[in-house]
Amino acid sequence: MEKTIAAIISIVQELYSIDLRVQLDRPDPKFGDYSTNVALQLAKQVGKNPRDTATEIADKLKATGDYADVTVAGPGFINLTLGDKALLDLTRVNPGQIRQGQTVVIETNNPNPFKAMHIGHAYNAILADTMANLLAVSAATVRRVSYHGDVGTHVGKSMWAILKETGGDIEKLEAIPVDERNIFMNKMYAIGAQAAKDSDEAKKEIDELAKQSFVLDDPTYKAIYDMCAMWSYEQIDRIVARIGNVPIERRYVESETEKPGKELIVANTPGVFTQSDGAYIFEGSKYGSFDNVYIGSHGNGLYGAHDMGLVQLKYADYPQLDQSIVVTGGEQAAYFKGVIAASELAIPELKGKLFNYPTGLVKLTTGKMSSRTGDVVAIDWLFDEFGKAITERGGVAIDEIIAGALRYQFLKVKIGGDVVFDVNEAVSLTGNTGSYLQYAHARARRILDKSAGTVSYPIDVRDEDRMLVRKLGEYHEVVNRALESLEPHHICTYLFELAQEFNRYYEQYRVIGDELETHRAGLVAVYADTLKAGLAILGIHAPERM
């Protein structure tokens, strides 16, 4: 592909003395393997009929490489059909290492303790983890971290209910069986949240308990807080692992950000921040955000101060970082613009290095949501539902496979828009799903198991192979696109198309026992490896059988 582009550029130079940026597209297969519209772009500058221009370029291009055909079509497109050798070679090209030498710190999960972890957290975690995979494939040094809000109102709500429930007796907490802790915590938060709405008196108590989460100077409070926080993190870590994320190497918590955050803000006032009634304000409205209070008039850091503290902690831990990435819900997009602008002003070395990727909301379609905990879908419940569907098909429901199906459901849509999550659809296992790809992979592996000879790389391309080989050759191009934009959905779309292409081939051409067995098995091996590699980037397990 690069060679072809270079050839076209030099031909255009030679013929018209014009320096042109050339783009090759993947057209409908019936037109060829690549197409370009350079002649149409040139038409005006050259002052010739675009078809004539195209013909001139095409004639010269033919001699520069392994092309089976170079034709001019329509208003002046040049369509290229690669020779077999060139087509096959494309399947061996690796994605580009475009972030060689860079260090990237990325938060791959950030649910809060003292609160239920729900499907939205899972989406963020899966997406961020997959982006981390993309970064790693592009040769960056990836540092996975997490960040959790362990102070503030939500803690007050939970603690209020927990203290009421236990009467401050930690032994009552210890008596709760391990597998009921999560249910207990979710319930306590729900009770506290409801009380805060219903009763002004309770609200006051909750505010007081929330403040205590910052200082932890009451021994009873601290003991219970510590135990419940630990339960929460165990729960978060367990679920994050269950959905197939790579473990983090450092956990950040909000309580440790207060001090550095406030110090940084005070040190940059006036200048970056302004003071008003004792509060410290950043005029984010000048930077596409909104004016926001970072330190309250009571002297405590608010979430802006904490996020700036976090930026510093990360920078201190990873001074060589080239990018720091946070993936959050879209409702925080404007807020993060402000935090990033303020951080860059306060720490100029970080200019251009801080990124927030806002995601959409996970919306649940109404349906059978019987086992919900409050308003949220428990992730364990989702695993159960997937498990049942797989068992009904006669498969073995193991977590690795279920996690793959779940990940795909989230990753196949473009980042930014809302994700409509339909449990019934997700669990259906047919069509454009993770299960389809896993099944396709398992089936291909079974063919290879049954093939007698040693499997070797195919050496030629037969007519019936062409569509499949062509698709395989697109792998590195698609991955490159995903690497550049950090958008996993490109890979999902491609892998599904690839698997469809293979399934068509599979339906029509037999491998085992055929006189072309060696050749076809080689092709199946390339396919299975490509599929597996793509799934690996998505963090999806490619089972040998299922």
Place this chain on the structure above:
RNA sequence: GCACCCGUAGUUCAGCGGAUUAGAAUGCUUGGCUUCGAACCAAGUGGUCGCAGGUUCGAAUCCUGCCGGGUGUACCA
């Protein structure tokens, strides 16, 4: 009010910073397993790409305006 995001088949979504007849999946109607796993494949059905202008040889794609939906908009995160 202002800012950002979104609006493509009944539904859920692709459409790669423009191009040849707008694609999948799902749904519905059919056909295909004594041969490598039918969680599969094939055929049919289904769209004034929210609306209206503009730029261009060419617009779902770029620009402007409008309509509709969502989110945010200083002491909760």
